[in-house]
Amino acid sequence: MQNKIISTSNSIRLQTKVIFPVVVLLIMGLMILKSTSSQVPFFDSTLYKQIIWIGLGIFAFFLIQYIRVQVFYEYAYILYGFMILALVMTYAMPAISGSHRWLFLGPIRFQPSELGKMILIFTLAKFLSDRRDQSHPVHTILLAFCLSAIPALIVFKQPDLGTAIIYIAITVPMLFWAGVHPYYLFLLLSPFISILAAFNLIAFYLWIGLVILILIYNQPKLWVGVVTVLVNIASGTLSTFIWNHLYPHQKQRILTFLDPMMDPRGAGYQIIQSITAIGSGGFLGKGLGQGTQTHLRFLPVRDTDFIISVLSEELGFIGIIVVLIAFFGLVYWVVTYARFVHNHFSSLTLVGIISMLFVHMSINMGMTVGWLPVTGLPAPFISYGGSFLLTSIAAVAMANNIISNDI
Template sequence: MRATQRLAIHTFDWTLLGATLGIILFGLVVLYSASHTTGGAEPYHLRQLLWLLLGFAALGFGVAVPYRTLDFLAIPAYGLSLLLLIVLSILSAGRVERWIDIGPFSLQPSELAKISLVLIMARVLADRPTERLGLRDFLVPGLVAGVPFLLVLRQPDLGTALVFGAILVPMLFWAGLPERALLFVLSPVVGLLASSHLPAWIFYLVALLIVLLSMRSSLTFAGATLGVNMLVGIAGPILWNQMKDYQQRRILTFLDPGHDPLGAGYQIIQSEVAIGSGGLTGRGFMEGTQKGLSFLPEQHTDFIFSVVGEEFGFIGCVLLLFLFGLLLARILLIAARTRNRFASLLVIGFFGYLSFQVVINVGMTLGLVPVTGLPLPLFSYGGSSLTTTLFAIGAVLGVGLRKRRY
């Protein structure tokens, strides 16, 4: 018994847990500041503390439950998440709605869908032998990820829908899908982006053809890849016309924040002003003017990184990014060291969705990507996001404890 306890203490990833707690504590400090503006005080930090109680329980559950049990729960969890997304779609009835009210609490089904997609994808891909993976093996995982993608996109919530892609791609790569198959899957995304400008789209197709020739691809594969990219390129303008007005404005504002400085561009401009005004060491705790005068929108959720930049400066931003980098590096290390295929894929799935949200949220506040509404994991205010993220980290820690098992 004592030997088992010593082994658990030795194999437990204390660095990952420490990085997690460091991000949470830093987040509570920033939330306290973000709660106090000229318009009054909203106790976001106190509410976040209450959510932390549930979050730490979820983390403990993730550590304690064997990954074989998670394998068993994959299908029920996936089914439940789809059911909740369908119920939300029915209840919203054409309105923009992303939460289901359950008494005094609000549940965001898309957060559960992220976890359940990782579970079901790990189960699906673990059953496929690595030496025989091909393009056909992408079809089932693609369908599995495509259903929640479309349901979340209908809310509409493009940012969260893209997270499902961020889960799918690294898990396919980790499972052993060949580079050619990944090219077939990913190249249409680039083609869709290039389709907004005809010369760029033609240049992209020529470049893609050169890549296919350099890979010595078969005529069938090259034709199929080019054909899909051409179809996607033709569909691009059609999809643009089908997008909501606010989604079009976000993309146009990303390309040129001055396009709508009092509307969609306001968020990006104020965020950049806040971060830029912080300098090296920041204005000081509780001293942010963009935050204090409520110029900075959603400063406790989507744009909380801007508060870090304004009040703690470049040093504070680097410290926070270091903690996130340490957290993600430890997750990746656990995935590489884990012998069990399902468990390794599980960890990579969590790595994909956490790293994507960090990159997109930080990039959004810097004006590098369009405004998506994705929270900064463990840092932004929000109970559903905090609880599911802590469960994911708990599951990773649990895999790390058992990484030598097959």
């Protein structure tokens, strides 16, 4: 058994509780793509391509069921090494619309950062399951963040802010699942939240109040508490101070640096159109193919980043409820299964997978409703897009494999 990639003894079962929500989301995505492709010949349409990708995804899904999961535990660091190498190699490749995201192997275009999401999950799962008996949470936290920060920095410079956020974001719930007290995670993350909160004074005061409350509740050593509060206030004031003393063009430069794919016609434009599309959909929606915002092209990137806006416009609040419930079902069942999986690596992998999908979905939705800046993260299973769709299906396939074989 050892070192074999394929396990013929795997039981192939469909975990309907996990698969069903995914199928719902895929179907909703196809419905919307059918609507947005209505003016295009079928064989040129994104609908057609999405169906091909889903077909490939289903094939991959069944292949993955035969994989011996532990192989990823054994080879995690080697894969991690290859991933870093591949990510670095993208810089040697020609840029497409200003970013170095792809490797070109003859005619095939390959985005290593996409596969990297899964590899990072395996790596963190191996690292955290190995260290679960260690008694230095701070070391664990720092090392785990190092593991995710290295690829995150590389993709951030590609530049691909969205993927970098994903790499960092999946680390937090995995650390939590590995047993790190949320208090430490909180201490670690609070200065970053302070910087963000500082953009709104009331939010900042509330946040600092919350920090103090949490510190009091956890009764740390006095110096730890004082330092935490001071660091938070300092990072908050520093961010506003610096920001306020920048010239507009410098602010713009920073914003552009953070998000180079920002629409050239103005950062607010896409968001305004997206919110208008969503709001005008109303409770029941305008009906498939009836969305004026969508079909008159007021809405940008409607097949990928803003597909949720199209869905809201055409299927209404009802459609969004269906999406949210389906996605919550997926989260609920994957986390619940993760509880019962005996193997720590597998359990952590499940949490990593669901975190990755969840962060995608919530950031995408937050973006379409104007709560988060435009980062170009697609909505899992709904958005059109080959490699991310394959990644998502592969992740679910892996979850299905784990649940079927290790429960």
